[in-house]
Structure formats: C-alpha cells, structure tokens
C-alpha cells in the first residue's frame with residue numbers, strides 16, 4: 001500500500017515505526033479526524049503482526065480504557081486474561097520457601113480500578129492484528145519501508161524512505177524503537193545505560209489453572225515473573241514468563257537441550273501448576289534504561305521506546321508508549337479543532353509537558369527497584385523486605401506499582417481515562 005495523499009486543505013501525519021503505541025496513535029487520530037488528517041505508518045515490516053508472536057504484555061487499566069474507547073477492546077477478549085491478584089516474593093533460588101511480602105488484588109476492592117481488574121495480560125500478536133485491521137478500516141495507510149532521513153522544510157517535514165520514495169507531512173513521529181535512528185539524526189541526546197542482565201521471555205503450558213494470579217519472585221539475579229494467559233495449549237493452561245537473568249549466565253542456561261531449559265524454568269517456577277511444557281520461546285532481550293533529553297525537534301515527535309526505555313520489572317514500557325500516543329493525539333486534536341498547525345511548536349511543547357515527567361519517574365523507579373532487588377546483600381535484603389511490607393499496607397504506593405498513580409491524580413490523557421479525544 002502507498003502513503004495516503006492528503007486532500008487539498010487537509011493535514012498529514014507520518015509515523016516511522018509500526019509498533020503497538022504507533023498503531024494506537026494512528027487509529028485514535030484517524031477516527032477523530034477522518035479525511036481531514038491523512039495518516040501514514042511506515043515500517044520495514046509493514047503491518048505484519050507475526051513479529052509479535054510469543055510476546056504478551058501486562059496492560060494497565062489506563063491502556064485497557066484507551067483500547068475500549070478506540071472500540072477494539074471487545075475484539076480482544078480471546079487474547080486478554082485479567083490479572084486478579086499479584087503476589088511478590090523475595091528469596092534466593094535455593095531457599096526452600098519463598099516468603100510473600102506484597103499482594104495486590106486478593107484481599108481488597110481498592111486494588112481494583114473502576115471495579116475492573118487492575119491489569120490484563122494481552123497477547124501482542126493479537127493486539128497488533130486488531131489494531132492494524134482497525135487502522136485499515138479507518139483509512140490509515142501503511143508503507144513497507146524504513147525512513148532513512150527526515151528534513152524539516154518550513155511548515156512541513158519530508159521523510160526519505162529506503163525505497164527512494166519521499167513523503168511530506170505536517171509532523172513526523174519517530175516511533176522507531178529504543179535505538180531510534182531518527183532521534184540520533186535529529187541530534188536529540190539520550191541519557192541511559194545498559195543493564196548486565198537480559199530478559200528471557202517464554203510461554204509455558206501447565207496442567208493446573210493459574211486462577212488469574214501473577215507472581216513475581218525477586219531472585220538475586222533479577223525478577224522472575226509468571227503472568228497468566230488465556231487457557232489453551234497442549235496442557236490446557238498457559239502463562240508467560242519474563243525471567244531477568246545475569247547476561248553472563250543466560251548463555252549457559254539457555255544453550256542446553258529444551259528439557260534442560262525447561263528444568264531451569266521449573267527450578268524458578270515453584271508454583272503448584274502441575275506438569276510444565278515449553279510452548280513458545282525462550283527469546284532473549286537485552287535490557288537497558290534511557291530517556292531522551294527532549295521529546296521533540298523541528299516537526300518531529302519521539303514516541304514509545306524511542307523516547308524512553310525502562311526495565312521490564314514493573315511491565316510498564318508499552319503502557320508508557322500508549323500514554324504517549326494518547327497525549328500526542330490529544331495535543332494534535334486540540335490544534336486541529338482550532339484550525340491551528342498540528343505539528344507546530346506549541347503542540348510539541350504540550351506533548352512533552354504531558355509525558356516527560358511521567359516517563360522520567362517510571363524510568364527512575366524501575367531502575368531503583370532493579371538495583372534494590374537484583375542482588376544478594378543481606379542489609380539490602382532486610383531493607384527491601386521491610387519496604388515491601390510497608391508498601392503492602394499503603395494503597396497509594398500500590399497504585400503506583402500497578403501503573404495507576406498518575407491516573408488517580410487526574411494527570412493522564414483523556415483516552416487513558418476512557419474519555420473521547
């Protein structure tokens with residue numbers, strides 16, 4: 001498919017990168033503005049959702065409300081499992097028992113958001129497919145190519161593609177991932193560092209039901225999370241694991257035969273979910289934290305991991321990206337409704353103001369949690385166990401952990417509160 005040609009007098013948005021937050025942005029804006037805004041998504045893998053296979057994300061209540069408002073949540077029920085409780089424990093791998101320090105959801109209604117579960121596990125391939133189909137239905141254009149260069153030209157920006165084609169828009173959104181080439185080309189600085197850890201992701205089948213419970217075991221090498229998926233697979237029930245391991249140990253742990261890899265997973269699982277089987281993966285992901293010094297340049301806005309990268313310890317990266325999409329759609333809509341420039345400096349400043357502090361706070365908190373938990377020093381172990389006990393008694397802090405602190409303060413963009421643009 002080729003780019004959408006703007007009608008005379010209409011505006012154009014170009015999005016480099018077709019990840020999940022980008023698709024949500026494209027859909028929100030196209031639904032709100034129809035032919036008055038041409039929206040084109042450019043990605044080397046087009047709108048192919050298969051690259052998300054085997055990945056599942058914890059979607060906080062704000063993200064769920066946004067998908068509901070965009071009219072696609074009902075189409076995702078087969079791919080979304082409510083997290084009804086979260087149990088956190090802290091121990092060494094060899095410890096015979098894993099004391100539980102923190103629980104969400106089990107005992108109290110105030111851990112639920114609007115009477116709904118505080119989060120859902122959502123399968124990324126299904127989410128990408130539903131978003132892409134809804135985008136197409138709404139009239140978003142997809143171009144299978146990469147953006148190699150972006151050149152601001154007065155009141156517009158030109159994107160040069162790997163195919164040689166050139167596209168013009170009022171704004172280019174750089175949603176090209178954590179190693180964003182467009183961010184670098186725009187000379188936007190990046191503050192961050194790599195962790196000596198990798199994230200190992202797999203889908204595990206099990207014989208007994210998980211009953212909607214998510215577990216996060218803090219082990220000295222990093223958190224090992226077991227997250228409930230919709231029933232299915234060879235053994236009837238499934239969970240996704242996100243296993244943070246020391247990078248230097250991961251190679252040896254994962255290089256064995258599938259049975260040996262499953263054995264390593266079983267040692268960490270410690271749940272009575274019966275017989276286990278490896279259904280998908282494991283895949284390995286380098287881990288790092290980083291924040292762009294600015295979220296915009298001339299006619300360019302950074303979105304998603306291109307703007308901020310965080311440790312998956314709290315499962316919030318995609319949620320931040322969706323909040324970016326909601327905030328940028330809101331800022332652009334404000335301008336479009338007044339007949340103003342949707343890619344101008346005011347819109348870009350409003351967007352940055354809405355998103356940079358939230359992103360910084362989440363990056364700093366997840367970095368701090370990872371430092372606190374991913375080690376085996378006794379004083380730190382005592383301090384953090386005491387800390388978790390305290391957090392368990394403070395609903396306000398729990399809300400932060402479940403990604404709803406900002407929503408509770410009313411600072412979230414409208415779509416994340418379930419309101420129309």
Ligand SMILES: Cc1cc2nc3c(=O)[nH]c(=O)nc-3n(C[C@H](O)[C@H](O)[C@H](O)COP(=O)(O)OP(=O)(O)OC[C@H]3O[C@@H](n4cnc5c(N)ncnc54)[C@H](O)[C@@H]3O)c2cc1C
Nearest residue numbers: 017019058146147176177199304305312315316317318319
């Ligand atoms: C182990 C792990 C577990 C996680 N778990 C969770 C979780 O439970 N909950 C949660 O909220 N988040 C989670 N995350 C974070 C989440 O995966 C990311 O924040 C999110 O996927 C980022 O989406 P994105 O579109 O910004 O970037 P990406 O998904 O990296 O997409 C970037 C896109 O840009 C395209 N691209 C690259 N270069 C160009 C170019 N030059 N031109 C055009 N297109 C280009 C790529 O093809 C790609 O499609 C996890 C991350 C990891 C590593």
